[in-house]
Amino acid sequence: MRTDITKINEKTPHDRLTEGLMVFNGGTSKLFKTGEWRTNTPVFHADLCKQCLLCAPVCPDGSIPVKDSKRLEFDMDHCKGCGICANVCPFGAIEMKEGNI
Amino acid sequence: MAIKERMSGNEAVSYAIRQVNPDVMPAFPITPSTEIPQMVSTYIANGEMDTEFIPVESEHSSMSAAIGAEAAGARSLTATSSAGLALMWEELLLAASNRLPLVLTLVNRTLSGPININCDHSDGMGARDTGWIQIYAENNQEAYDNFIQAYPIAEDTRVHLPVMICQDGFITSHAVENIELLEDDKVKNFVGEYEPEEFLLNPGKPIAVGPYSVSNYAMEAKKNQEIAMENSKEVILEIAKKFKDMAGREYGLFEEYKTQDADYIMLIMGSAAGTAKQAVDELREQGKKVGVLKLRVFRPFPAKEIAEALKNCKAAAIMDRCESYNGNGGPLGSEVTAGLFYHKVNIEAVNYIYGLAGRDFTISDVNSVFAELEDMVVNGKEVEQHKYIRLR
Numbered sequence: 240m241r242t243d244i245t246k247i248n249e250k251t252p253h254d255r256l257t258e259g260l261m262v263f264n265g266g267t268s269k270l271f272k273t274g275e276w277r278t279n280t281p282v283f284h285a286d287l288c289k290q291c292l293l294c295a296p297v298c299p300d301g302s303i304p305v306k307d308s309k310r311l312e313f314d315m316d317h318c319k320g321c322g323i324c325a326n327v328c329p330f331g332a333i334e335m336k337e338g339n340i
Numbered sequence: 341m342a343i344k345e346r347m348s349g350n351e352a353v354s355y356a357i358r359q360v361n362p363d364v365m366p367a368f369p370i371t372p373s374t375e376i377p378q379m380v381s382t383y384i385a386n387g388e389m390d391t392e393f394i395p396v397e398s399e400h401s402s403m404s405a406a407i408g409a410e411a412a413g414a415r416s417l418t419a420t421s422s423a424g425l426a427l428m429w430e431e432l433l434l435a436a437s438n439r440l441p442l443v444l445t446l447v448n449r450t451l452s453g454p455i456n457i458n459c460d461h462s463d464g465m466g467a468r469d470t471g472w473i474q475i476y477a478e479n480n481q482e483a484y485d486n487f488i489q490a491y492p493i494a495e496d497t498r499v500h501l502p503v504m505i506c507q508d509g510f511i512t513s514h515a516v517e518n519i520e521l522l523e524d525d526k527v528k529n530f531v532g533e534y535e536p537e538e539f540l541l542n543p544g545k546p547i548a549v550g551p552y553s554v555s556n557y558a559m560e561a562k563k564n565q566e567i568a569m570e571n572s573k574e575v576i577l578e579i580a581k582k583f584k585d586m587a588g589r590e591y592g593l594f595e596e597y598k599t600q601d602a603d604y605i606m607l608i609m610g611s612a613a614g615t616a617k618q619a620v621d622e623l624r625e626q627g628k629k630v631g632v633l634k635l636r637v638f639r640p641f642p643a644k645e646i647a648e649a650l651k652n653c654k655a656a657a658i659m660d661r662c663e664s665y666n667g668n669g670g671p672l673g674s675e676v677t678a679g680l681f682y683h684k685v686n687i688e689a690v691n692y693i694y695g696l697a698g699r700d701f702t703i704s705d706v707n708s709v710f711a712e713l714e715d716m717v718v719n720g721k722e723v724e725q726h727k728y729i730r731l732r
Contacts, residue, residue, distance in 0.1 A: 251560075253560035254564070256561065256564065258500060259438045259439035259550070260557060260561045261548065261549055262547060262548035
C-alpha cells in the first residue's frame with residue numbers, strides 16, 4: 240500500500256493511485272510549486288536590507304529562507320506574491336512589481 | 341448460549357457499542373438518538389468500557405472529531421438523527437473520500453420542515469450520495485446484529501468506507517422488544533482489534549490524509565471510491581455468513597419473505613417491513629399470493645439482485661418513507677425502477693409514499709396496497725403513481 244508518490248503523475252491510471260489520495264511522506268508540499276499562481280512579485284533590494292528579519296516570520300508560505308541569521312533571496316517556487324513582507328519592511332528593501340516575474 | 345433479554349433499539353445498539361468498545365466516540369445529543377451517547381457515557385462512567393467519549397458542541401464537530409480520530413488510528417464512532425446528520429453533511433463526504441472506516445449509528449427521524457421529531461427516512465436518504473454504506477434494520481435485533489457487523493465490513497481492505505447503521509426513530513429506537521444478545525467475548529472475537537496499516541500517529545511513517553487534489557487526480561479518486569462501494573457488496577455478504585456461523589441469524593442484501601411464488605411483492609425498508617410481513621401472513625391465509633422484499637442494504641444499492649428477485653411477480657409496490665421532491669416519486673421509487681429497466685425486467689411497479697414524519701402505517705394500509713395492485717393487474721384499474729398513503 241505504501242507507494243512512492245514521486246512515481247505518481249498526471250498520467251497514472253486510477254488503480255495505481257493511493258487510497259483516498261493519501262500521501263506517504265512528510266514535507267511533500269515542497270514538491271508542489273505554487274509560485275506559478277503569483278500575480279504580483281516581490282523584488283528584494285539587498286543593498287537596502289538591514290537584516291532585521293521582520294519579513295521572514297510573516298510570510299504565510301515560508302518563502303523567505305533564513306540562514307545564519309540572514310535572509311536570502313525569495314523562494315519563488317512557493318511565493319504567491321501576497322505582499323505582506325513588503326508591507327512590514329521598514330526600509331523599503333522589498334518592492335512589489337505587477338505580474339509573475 | 342444466547343442471552344435472552346428485552347431492550348429498546350437504542351439500548352441494544354448501546355449494548356453492542358459496549359461490547360465492541362471502540363477507541364473514540366464524539367457525539368452530540370439529538371432526539372431520538374440521544375439515548376445512545378447517554379447510555380454509552382453511563383457504561384464508561386461505570387468502568388464497563390474505556391472508550392474516549394468527547395462531548396462536542398455540534399454534529400459538525402462530532403463527525404469532524406470522528407474523522408480526525410479515525411485518521412489518527414483509532415476505531416471511531418458517533419450517533420445522530422435528522423438535523424444532526426444534515427449538519428454533518430460536508431464531513432460525511434470527507435469520511436468516505438478519505439476512506440475512513442468509521443461507523444455512525446443513525447436513528448432515522450424526519451428532516452425539517454415542518455419541524456417534527458418522528459420517524460421517516462428523509463435523513464438517511466438525504467445522505468444517500470455521500471459515499472457511506474447504509475444498512476437498515478427492521479427491529480431491535482437487527483439493529484444490534486447490524487452494528488456488530490459494521491466494523492468488519494468497513495475495515496475490510498477491499499472496502500475502507502464508513503458505515504451507517506440505521507434504525508427507525510421511536511418505532512425501533514424506543515420500543516422494547518425481546519432480543520437475543522451475544523456474549524461479550526464472542527462479539528469481541530468477531531469484530532477483532534483495529535489494526536490499520538496507515539495512520540497519522542505512526543512514528544517514523546508520516547502520511548498526509550485528505551490532501552488537496554487537482555482535477556488531474558480527483559476524478560480517479562472518486563472512481564476508486566466507487567469501486568470500493570461495489571466491492572463492499574461481496575464483503576457485506578461474507579461478513580453476514582460469518583455472523584450466521586457465530587450467531588445463527590441470517591442476513592443478506594435484502595430479505596425475501598414469501599416471494600417465491602408471489603404475484604404481488606411489496607418492497608419496503610425499515611420497521612414497516614414487520615407490518616408488511618404480518619399483513620402478508622394474513623393475506624396468504626386468504627389464498628393471496630403476496631410477499632415482501634425487505635431492503636436491508638441500501639448502499640451499495642443491489643439493483644441487479646432486486647431486479648432478479650422481482651422479475652417473476654406481476655406487480656411490485658415500491659414503498660418510500662421519504663419524499664424526493666423531484667416530482668416523480670421517492671428515492672426507492674426512482675432507483676428500483678431504474679434497476680428494473682437496466683436489467684430488462686418489465687413488471688408493473690407502483691411507487692407509494694408512506695409514514696412521513698411518523699404517520700401511522702398499519703396492516704390495513706398494506707392490505708389496501710396489495711388490493712390495488714391486484715385490481716390494476718386483473719381489472720386494468722388505472723393506479724396513481726407516487727400516491728401518499730393515509731393522506732387527508
